[in-house]
Amino acid sequence: MSRCVLVIALLTVTFPAAATEPVQFDYMMNCQGCHLPDGAGFEARGVPAVAGNLGNFLRVEGGREFLVQVPGSAQSDLGDGQLAAVLNWMLTTFSAAQLPSDWQPYDAAEVHRLRQSPLIEVAPVRSHLMELIAAQVQPEGEGP
Numbered sequence: 001m002s003r004c005v006l007v008i009a010l011l012t013v014t015f016p017a018a019a020t021e022p023v024q025f026d027y028m029m030n031c032q033g034c035h036l037p038d039g040a041g042f043e044a045r046g047v048p049a050v051a052g053n054l055g056n057f058l059r060v061e062g063g064r065e066f067l068v069q070v071p072g073s074a075q076s077d078l079g080d081g082q083l084a085a086v087l088n089w090m091l092t093t094f095s096a097a098q099l100p101s102d103w104q105p106y107d108a109a110e111v112h113r114l115r116q117s118p119l120i121e122v123a124p125v126r127s128h129l130m131e132l133i134a135a136q137v138q139p140e141g142e143g144p
Contacts, residue, residue, distance in 0.1 A: 023082075023089045030076050031086065039094035048126075054091055055098030060132040065114055066125060068106070074118035081108035083115075 028037075035041055039051030057063030067087055068074060076083060084106040091099060119125055 023085045051094040055095035068114035080112040
């Protein structure tokens with residue numbers, strides 16, 4: 001009998017809730033499997049790192065749209081507002097130093113509009129955007 005009481009007592013103990021914000025939980029459930037907890041990506045499987053890189057996409061034409069239109073974003077089960085929140089969280093958490101000074105967070109209406117045209121051929125679009133990003137980043141001592 002005392003073992004039964006002990007088990008019931010242990011089962012009813014309340015543990016503090018995890019300190020995970022809803023947006024971080026959405027990242028964990030929808031993005032982290034490929035982009036990893038620290039945003040490092042999984043290059044061996046063709047999953048790019050978002051850490052230190054994601055904000056650069058907002059510096060080139062078509063990059064802002066790209067982040068919403070890639071299949072992992074456009075076709076996720078997240079609602080438009082949730083996806084906007086996750087993208088904003090990823091940008092500020094993993095790539096704040098790369099954000100342009102005039103950066104504006106995504107909102108649900110923009111995400112909804114962009115999701116209507118998901119990318120089918122991701123690789124060539126990403127490659128083009130990466131070339132545009134690379135052209136903006138000049139080695140020290142070169143150019144203005």
